[in-house]
Amino acid sequence: MSEPSPGIYEFDMLQPRFCEMLISEVENFEKWIRETDFEIVRPNSMNNYGAVLDDFGMEGTLDTLMKDFVRHISKVYFADVGGFDLDSHHGFVVEYGVDRDVDLGFHTDDSEVTLNVCLGKQFTGGDLFFRGMRCEDHVNGQIYPEEVFDFSHTVGRAIVHRGRHRHGASATTSGHRINLILWCRSSVYRELKEHKNDFLEFCGECKRENERKACALHGSKPQGKKGVLASEGGAAAS
Ligand SMILES: O=C(O)CCC(=O)C(=O)O
Numbered sequence: 001m002s003e004p005s006p007g008i009y010e011f012d013m014l015q016p017r018f019c020e021m022l023i024s025e026v027e028n029f030e031k032w033i034r035e036t037d038f039e040i041v042r043p044n045s046m047n048n049y050g051a052v053l054d055d056f057g058m059e060g061t062l063d064t065l066m067k068d069f070v071r072h073i074s075k076v077y078f079a080d081v082g083g084f085d086l087d088s089h090h091g092f093v094v095e096y097g098v099d100r101d102v103d104l105g106f107h108t109d110d111s112e113v114t115l116n117v118c119l120g121k122q123f124t125g126g127d128l129f130f131r132g133m134r135c136e137d138h139v140n141g142q143i144y145p146e147e148v149f150d151f152s153h154t155v156g157r158a159i160v161h162r163g164r165h166r167h168g169a170s171a172t173t174s175g176h177r178i179n180l181i182l183w184c185r186s187s188v189y190r191e192l193k194e195h196k197n198d199f200l201e202f203c204g205e206c207k208r209e210n211e212r213k214a215c216a217l218h219g220s221k222p223q224g225k226k227g228v229l230a231s232e233g234g235a236a237a238s
C-alpha cells in the first residue's frame, strides 16, 4: 500500500476475473430491471448510471468487506473520523462513458471513509482529482498547491480516502469505466461530532486558522506554504 498524497492510500485489491464477474452481475441486474419495468435506484444524488449493490443481494458481502477489510485499514489511517468503528455502508457501482455519465463534479462523500475500486472495462480518461480535506465549514474554500492530486484508475486497483477529502472525476473520453464504491460510515463518530465543536485536525483550512492564531499569540509568521489556486465550488453527495 502506498500513500501518493496525504490521506490517500492505494493498493492492488481485486483479481481481473472477479472484476469481470461483478460487472456481469451488474449488467444482468440492469437487464432484469429493464425487462420488468422496475425503477432502478441510482447510487447517489450525482450519478445517473450505475446501481446500488446492496439492492441486489450484496449487502452482507459488502458489510463483511467493510468490517473485515476496510476497518483494519481505517482504524490505523482514519481513526480521527471514526475509522475504528465503521458500522454501516452504502455500496454501489458508478458507470461512465460517452453514452453514460461522462464525469463527476467536485464533491465530498456522505461517508467517513470511502473505498473506490476500478472494475473495468477499457477506457481512457476518467482520472480522479483530489483537492484537499475540509470540514463542513470550509468545504468551498481555497485549494492549496500541495493539495492537488490526480489519480488514474487501473483495473483491480483500489484507493481509500476520507469522505471529507474533496474530489471529482474528469471525463471518461472513450470506453466504459465502472468502479465499485463503498461509502463507510460510523454512527459513533457522527453522534460525537454532533456534541463537539472542536477544530478538525484533517481540515486544511482549520489547520491554517489554528496556525495563524498561534502565530498571532506568539508574534511570529505562519509557516504554511504560500500560493493559492482558484477556489472551486463543492457539492456534498448523498
Ligand atoms: O468516479 C469515481 O471513481 C468516483 C465516484 C465518487 O466519487 C463517488 O461516487 O462518490
Ligand SMILES: [Fe+2]
Pocket: 107, 108, 109, 167, 237
Ligand atoms: Fe465521491
